Amino acid sequence: MELRQLEYFVAVADEGGFGRAAGRLHVVQASVSQQIARLERELGVRLFDRTTRRVGLTAAGEQLLPEARAALASAARVGQVAAEIVSGRQGVLRLGTARAFAERVHPALDALADQAPGLRVRLVQDTRERRIDSLRSGESDAALVRGGRPLPGLAMVHVWDDPLFIALPATHPLAALPRLEPADLAGLPLRLAPRDRNPAFHDLVTGLLRTSDTDVPPGPHFTTLQETLAAIATDAAGGSPSWTVFDLVGELPPARRIAFRPLLGSRSPVSLAVRAGPLSPAIRQLIAALETAAVRQTRTHSSPVGGGA
Template identity: 60%
Template sequence: MELRQLEYFVAVAEEGGFGRAAERLGIVQSAVSQQIRRLERQLGVPLFDRSTRRVRLSGAGERLLPEARAALAAARRVREVAAGIVSGADGVLRLGSVHGPGDRIYRLLDELAAVAPRLKVRLRRLPLADRLAAVRAGELDAALVRGPLTAPDPVFLPVWEDPLYVALPAGHPLSDGPAPRLEQLADLPLRLAPRERNPPFHDLVTGALRAVGAEPVPGPPFTTLQETLTEIGSGSPSWTVFYEVAGLPSVPRVAIRPLAGPALITSLAVPPGPPSAPLRHLLAAVARVDAGPGPGQSAAR
C-alpha cells in the first residue's frame, strides 16, 4: 500500500467520481482508476460501488475512509516535523543536568521554551565523567558541569556563577563580621569530600587555598551536608564549603557565611565545531537567564 493510493481513494470519495478526482490531483483518470483497483486488491475489499452513474463508497470504503484520512494526516505531520527539524524550529535537545540550583535550571528551561516552543528537552542526570563521555559520544547535545574544567573536547562555555558558602562553629571569630576569606580559614581543619567524588569542586577549593599561599589542613571527610554540619556544630572546630541548591540550611551552633571568593562557575560542555540547531536555541536561552542565585535547598561537596 502506498500513500498516493490512499490519497487517490480520498480524492475519489470526496469528489464523487474518478474524473473529478483526476482533475483535482492533476493526473489522468486511468491512473486514478488503476491505483484504486490495485488498492482494492491489496486490501481485499471493494472501496466503491460502481453500479450507478455516480461512484459511491461501498460499506467497506465508508469504514476505511476515516482511516485513510488519518494515515494521510499522520504522513503530513511527519513531513512537517521533519521540516521543522531541518529549520531548527523542532527537534529534541538532550541535556545532561546537575543537582540544583533547581530554580535556575527551571528558568533556563522556561527561556528555552520561549525561544523554541516546539523543541522537546530530555534531561539526563549522570555522574560528571559519564556526562562528559556522553557529550563526546554524541549521546548528549550538551551537559551542565560545575567547577574549573578545560579540555579541547568537549568545549566548556561558562554560563553562570554561584557563590560559595562556608560552615564553621557558631562561636568562631569568623562567624560574624565581613565575609571570611580563604586565608583566614586555612588553619582550621577542612571537611572536604575525597577528590574522586567531584574532582572539579575539590580542585577549585584546594587550588584557591594554595593560590593564597595556604595548604589545606585535612579534617574528617565530608559525608552528607546534614551530617557534616551537625559534626561541625558538636565536634572539634572544623569547617566546610558548599554551594546553594535549594536554600541555606539552619543548624544549631553552626554559622553559615558567604565566602569572599572564589565563585563556583557552571559551564555548558558542548561538542567542538558549529552548534546544532537545538544547541543554538539552548545558548540563546542561556543568554536570557538571570544570572542571580535563586532560592532552594543547599547541596554541599
C-alpha cells in the same frame, strides 16, 4: 500500498471523476487511473464503479474511504510532529542532573513549559561520572555538571555560577570579618571531600588556594554539609578549629556555633554538557531557560548545597 495511491483514491471520491481528480492533483488523468488500478489490485477489491457518465464508489470503496482519510491525516500529523521536533517546540529531552541543581532546574523547566508546551524534559539524577557516560553513550541528551573545563567529545555551555561560602567556627577571629579571601584562611585546616568524589569542585577549591598562594593543611574529609558543620562546631569547642567551603544555591542551613562568610572573588561555574556539534533548537531553548531562571533566583535569594554535584 503508497500514500500517493490513497491520496488519489480520496481525490477521485471527492471529485467524482478521474479527470477532475487529475486537475486537483496537477497530474495527468492516466496517472490517476494507473494508481487507482494498482491500489485495487493490492487491496483485492474494486473501489469505483466506472461508467461512461459517472464514477461512483463501490460498497467496498465507501467502507475504505474513511480509513484512507485517516491514514492520510496520520501521515500529515507525523510530518507536523517531526517539524515541531526539529524546531524544538516538541519532543523529549533527557537531562542528567543532581539534587544539588534542583533549585535552579525546576524553575527553568516551569519557564520552558510555558515557552514550548510540547517539549518535555525527563530528569535523570545520577553521579557526575554517570551523567557524562550517559551523555556520551546517547542515553541522555544533555547533562548539568559542576565546572567548565572541556570534556573529550563534549561541548560545555556555561549556564550559571554559584557563589562559594566559607563555614568556620563562630568563635574564630576570622568570623568577625564580613567576607573572607583565600589568603585569610592560611594555616587553618580545610575539610574537603576527596578528589575522586567530586573532581571538579575539588580542583576549583585547590586552584583558588594555589592561585592565591595560600597554604592550608588538610583537615578531616567533608562528608555531608550538616555532618561537616556539626563536626566543625564540635572540634572548635575542643580547640581544633577548621573550615569548609560549599556552593550556595539556596538559603543558608541552620547551624549553631557556625559563621558563614562569602569567599571573595570566587564562583562555582555550572555548565550544560552536550555532545559536540551544532546545538539543536530544543537544547538552545533549555539553555535559555536555565540562564533566565538562574538570573531571577540570584536577584531574589540563594541557598547552599555542599559541593557534591
